[in-house]
Amino acid sequence: MEKNSSNMIHLTADSPNKPETVCIFGTGDFGRSLGHKMLQCGYSIVFGSRKAQTSSLIPKGIEVLSHAEAAKKSNIIIVAIQRDHYNFLSELTEVLHGKVLVDVSNNLKINQYPESNAEYLAQLVPGAKVVKAFNTVSAWALQSGTLDASRQVFVCGDDSKAKEMVMGIVRTLGLTPLDQGSLLAAKEIENYPLQLFPMWKFPIYLSLGLSAFLFFYCLIREVIYPYVYENKNVSFFVVISIPNRICPIVALILLALVYLPGVIAAIIQLQRGTKYSRFPDWLDKWMLCRKQLGLVALAYAFLHVLYTLVIPIRYYVRWKLNSYIISQIQNNRTDPFNYSTGWHSDSYLALGILGFFLFILLGITSLPSVSNNVNWREFRFVQTDPSHELGKAGRGTHKSSKIQTTTVATLLYNHIVNTQAVSHCNV
Ligand SMILES: NC(=O)C1=CN([C@@H]2O[C@H](COP(=O)(O)OP(=O)(O)OC[C@H]3O[C@@H](n4cnc5c(N)ncnc54)[C@H](OP(=O)(O)O)[C@@H]3O)[C@@H](O)[C@H]2O)C=CC1
Ligand SMILES: [Fe+3]
Numbered sequence: 001m002e003k004n005s006s007n008m009i010h011l012t013a014d015s016p017n018k019p020e021t022v023c024i025f026g027t028g029d030f031g032r033s034l035g036h037k038m039l040q041c042g043y044s045i046v047f048g049s050r051k052a053q054t055s056s057l058i059p060k061g062i063e064v065l066s067h068a069e070a071a072k073k074s075n076i077i078i079v080a081i082q083r084d085h086y087n088f089l090s091e092l093t094e095v096l097h098g099k100v101l102v103d104v105s106n107n108l109k110i111n112q113y114p115e116s117n118a119e120y121l122a123q124l125v126p127g128a129k130v131v132k133a134f135n136t137v138s139a140w141a142l143q144s145g146t147l148d149a150s151r152q153v154f155v156c157g158d159d160s161k162a163k164e165m166v167m168g169i170v171r172t173l174g175l176t177p178l179d180q181g182s183l184l185a186a187k188e189i190e191n192y193p194l195q196l197f198p199m200w201k202f203p204i205y206l207s208l209g210l211s212a213f214l215f216f217y218c219l220i221r222e223v224i225y226p227y228v229y230e231n232k233n234v235s236f237f238v239v240i241s242i243p244n245r246i247c248p249i250v251a252l253i254l255l256a257l258v259y260l261p262g263v264i265a266a267i268i269q270l271q272r273g274t275k276y277s278r279f280p281d282w283l284d285k286w287m288l289c290r291k292q293l294g295l296v297a298l299a300y301a302f303l304h305v306l307y308t309l310v311i312p313i314r315y316y317v318r319w320k321l322n323s324y325i326i327s328q329i330q331n332n333r334t335d336p337f338n339y340s341t342g343w344h345s346d347s348y349l350a351l352g353i354l355g356f357f358l359f360i361l362l363g364i365t366s367l368p369s370v371s372n373n374v375n376w377r378e379f380r381f382v383q384t385d386p387s388h389e390l391g392k393a394g395r396g397t398h399k400s401s402k403i404q405t406t407t408v409a410t411l412l413y414n415h416i417v418n419t420q421a422v423s424h425c426n427v
Helices: 002-007 029-040 067-072 083-096 117-124 139-144 160-172 183-194 198-230 241-272 281-288 290-309 315-330 339-365 376-382 386-390 405-419
Strands: 021-025 044-048 063-065 076-079 100-103 129-132 152-157 176-179
Touching: 021 029, 021 067, 029 044, 029 139, 044 067, 063 067, 067 083, 076 083, 076 160, 083 117, 100 117, 100 160, 117 129, 117 183, 129 160, 129 183, 152 160, 152 183, 160 176, 198 241, 198 281, 198 290, 241 281, 241 290, 241 405, 281 290, 290 339, 339 405
Parallel strands: 021 044, 021 076, 044 063, 076 100, 100 129, 152 176
Antiparallel strands: 129 152
16 A cells, blocks of 8 residues: 555645646756656646746646746756756755755766765755756656666655655656665766676676687697697687687686685685675675676676587588598498497586586576565575675675585586596587
8 A cells, every 4th residue: 555655646735636746947858858757647847947938849738937936836846957057056045945856967977076966956955855866767768768778766865755755756657766875875876877887897808808818828729839830720720619618718717706706705704703894895896796707607608508519510520520430441440439438428518518507597596687586595595605604795795696606616617627538629
């Protein structure tokens, strides 16, 4: 019941059938899009603008007034104006006293100003209750209704009632509010839209660096060396053979790096004798990108599987097999079946299959949509980490740590080690 009531538009106390009026300052792209969407959702909207005339771009049914007049009509004022133009708001301090001011602004650069835009607004208009919201939703998405990528709206503010009012509006618009706490969180929320996959940078650079190093190593060993010393040209190895050798090695190194910080964290906690002190910054950052490291490792393992599956249809492999058979015929000999090789070959393939299966299981359960559908115990059953046994494992890392990593790593390690003897990677 409680939830339903917050989804409904708040009706004003004086006239129960009249929907709540919301004031929007600024008739720019974002102000108009938000006004239009809110009007569709049943709110009564009034614009506060420097010019009180109506333009054809303003949605029908919305009044455009001066800032002061518009502010008087509503308890919630959404400030859809760039931060650089906030100055004039200090003159409206009296009208805005006690009202909820919603800051939707974004910056052009990360940490552009010393304080967040929302905190700056709170300083300019001391009597108002400032709430940060909507900055992660684009005007275009609001207008076109394509909100798939940005349905989440981060909300923060010092006044919990004001925050709840804004979250009610967010829900009514069909979006999902995420309470981020006090106004101190505004800076992080403002930086959020400017970040480009921050947690993916390290894993991707690392895997590319490792791949490049291993590629040149294999190139020298397997292509250049035979060419120089045996005059054998196998340059086509760079297309499948060498990548198929690189992929499992990078996957296993990355997988080890997923597991390692948890072990280091556990050692640090044991050494300090407490789980309540902060980890060093490098470890914190490392722990925060474990999920991404794991997913990149999974991608490499997946590539290895694909490269391996095409082995039987490769010309080079078929030629090698044929010439081996022909040489047996020419010499009139039959190589006996080797049971131990049979066991060896099947068991390393089986280890690879099982390891890959568990790896996929880990990857799938780390997806938010899946992990939201299992309870904490179920999640722990699939994914665990020694640092969790001891408690706090760095900020927000609980869902990204990998527990069965050890099992997967062991299986894949055995698969790779056995590979040295009977290999699909040696062709
Ligand atoms: N566009 C988007 O997709 C998104 C925008 N935002 C944020 O919303 C805010 C508005 O963005 P957007 O609508 O794109 O910007 P626009 O430039 O389209 O509009 C800004 C509006 O601010 C008002 N304004 C401009 N200068 C002044 C001034 N000197 N004094 C008072 N008011 C002024 C004007 O309204 P008027 O003429 O009515 O006075 C103008 O239309 C920004 O802070 C932006 O960061 C946040 C998320 C997404
Ligand atoms: Fe393999």
